[in-house]
Amino acid sequence: MGVEVMQALNIMWMGMAGIFVAILIIMVCVLIMQKVIGKDKEENLES
Amino acid sequence: MEFLWEGLMAVTWQQGLMYLIGIVLIWLAIKKGYEPALLLPMGFGAILVNLPFSGVINQELAGVGEVNGVIEWLFDVGIEAAEAMPILLFIGIGAMIDFGPLLSNPVMFLFGAGAQFGIFVAILVAAAVGFPLIDAASIGIIGAADGPTSILVSNILGSEYKGAIAVAAYSYMALVPIIQPMAIKMVTTKKERRIHMDYHPGAVSKRMRIAFPIVVMIIVGFIAPTSVALVGFLMFGNLLRECSVLGDLSDTAQNNLASLITLLLGITISFSMQAEKFVQLDTLIIMAIGLLAFVFDTIGGVLLAKFINIFRKNKINPMVGAAGISAFPMSARVVQKLVQKEEPGNIILMHAAGANVSGQIASVIAGGLVVSLVTKFL
Numbered sequence A: 001m002g003v004e005v006m007q008a009l010n011i012m013w014m015g016m017a018g019i020f021v022a023i024l025i026i027m028v029c030v031l032i033m034q035k036v037i038g039k040d041k042e043e044n045l046e047s
Numbered sequence B: 001m002e003f004l005w006e007g008l009m010a011v012t013w014q015q016g017l018m019y020l021i022g023i024v025l026i027w028l029a030i031k032k033g034y035e036p037a038l039l040l041p042m043g044f045g046a047i048l049v050n051l052p053f054s055g056v057i058n059q060e061l062a063g064v065g066e067v068n069g070v071i072e073w074l075f076d077v078g079i080e081a082a083e084a085m086p087i088l089l090f091i092g093i094g095a096m097i098d099f100g101p102l103l104s105n106p107v108m109f110l111f112g113a114g115a116q117f118g119i120f121v122a123i124l125v126a127a128a129v130g131f132p133l134i135d136a137a138s139i140g141i142i143g144a145a146d147g148p149t150s151i152l153v154s155n156i157l158g159s160e161y162k163g164a165i166a167v168a169a170y171s172y173m174a175l176v177p178i179i180q181p182m183a184i185k186m187v188t189t190k191k192e193r194r195i196h197m198d199y200h201p202g203a204v205s206k207r208m209r210i211a212f213p214i215v216v217m218i219i220v221g222f223i224a225p226t227s228v229a230l231v232g233f234l235m236f237g238n239l240l241r242e243c244s245v246l247g248d249l250s251d252t253a254q255n256n257l258a259s260l261i262t263l264l265l266g267i268t269i270s271f272s273m274q275a276e277k278f279v280q281l282d283t284l285i286i287m288a289i290g291l292l293a294f295v296f297d298t299i300g301g302v303l304l305a306k307f308i309n310i311f312r313k314n315k316i317n318p319m320v321g322a323a324g325i326s327a328f329p330m331s332a333r334v335v336q337k338l339v340q341k342e343e344p345g346n347i348i349l350m351h352a353a354g355a356n357v358s359g360q361i362a363s364v365i366a367g368g369l370v371v372s373l374v375t376k377f378l
Helices: A002-036 B013-030 B036-050 B070-080 B084-096 B106-114 B117-129 B133-144 B147-156 B162-174 B176-187 B206-223 B225-242 B247-273 B281-309 B330-342 B349-377
Strands: B059-061 B065-067
Touching: A002 B106, A002 B117, A002 B133, A002 B206, A002 B349, B013 B036, B013 B162, B036 B070, B036 B162, B036 B247, B070 B084, B070 B147, B070 B247, B084 B147, B084 B225, B084 B247, B106 B281, B106 B349, B117 B133, B117 B281, B117 B349, B133 B147, B133 B162, B133 B281, B133 B349, B147 B162, B147 B225, B147 B247, B147 B349, B162 B176, B162 B247, B162 B281, B176 B281, B176 B330, B206 B225, B206 B349, B225 B247, B225 B349, B330 B349
Parallel strands: none
Antiparallel strands: B059 B065
């Protein structure tokens, strides 16, 4: 049981780190895309 | 005439209990309106599969051999084989989601990540209580607050508690209006809950809306390959919606496809609610851990918001962090209702909606990562 708790702790920090890394990469890509393709012609703008 | 009461005589007390559980689920669905699309078929199916010698599951008939039952067949084909039902449902869910509030306010992405904390707390608690790692991870994924993800992960990992996990996931999703306010109040002050947030919707271009699902699919696919099926189909559904040239397909995905799969999924998952697997002490423990997962999801999102506020001049209402769980769109509405109670006229719905849809993406990432990480330790 102790081994599995240690494994669960490892899964916890790696999992949360992995999710944050993925989300941060997506966020950065969204910010870059907003600069590059975010400004569209007036008629294509939607809020 | 014995054949007339053979079935009745063969009923066990565990099966009787399952009839009661089935009726309770149906009652919750109809009378209380708790996730009726899923709890009603699950409740009805729970009764069907627990009738002695039930024809909906495979039976050995004397002189005939094995006869296939339709619910077992649906389970084998729709879930066991390649998790087709939950994955196909994600096309419909993707087609329903508007990522606009999130794309116009990208900081909300963070709360989707923060609100997956409960998954890992639940894995830890389940492991501490004595569940093997595979089952602990499957139980933990209840905290993803997403039925298809819970079913998919518990099936891929081969957990023997699929039925309890599915019932817990859908029941607690329905109970978000009760669980979240309680958890939010534990970690926030009245002053924090009254924080105003201005909403300045930045224009989100059509090109952005089209590029987003493609980019997310690629990024998540590289980081968590096991989640490609879920995230891919979610983003496929979203692309159907945003491309504007497939209106009929988008409508079909949002309505007919989603309804059809939901109908079948509920009754199919009841296959794993057979009494001998479901009526155990472990089921109660799983329900308790599942509740803990939802509570810590909420707390994780809220605490992240409070942490971010340390560095911000324009404070974020910490309740927006709670909306980062994947229970879409209920969590966003719950948060808005709570803020209205604290201060009438305070509107944070669009911020909460952004966090809520971010949670949908983050929960799928979490599911894929949990499978990848667990298999590394086996």
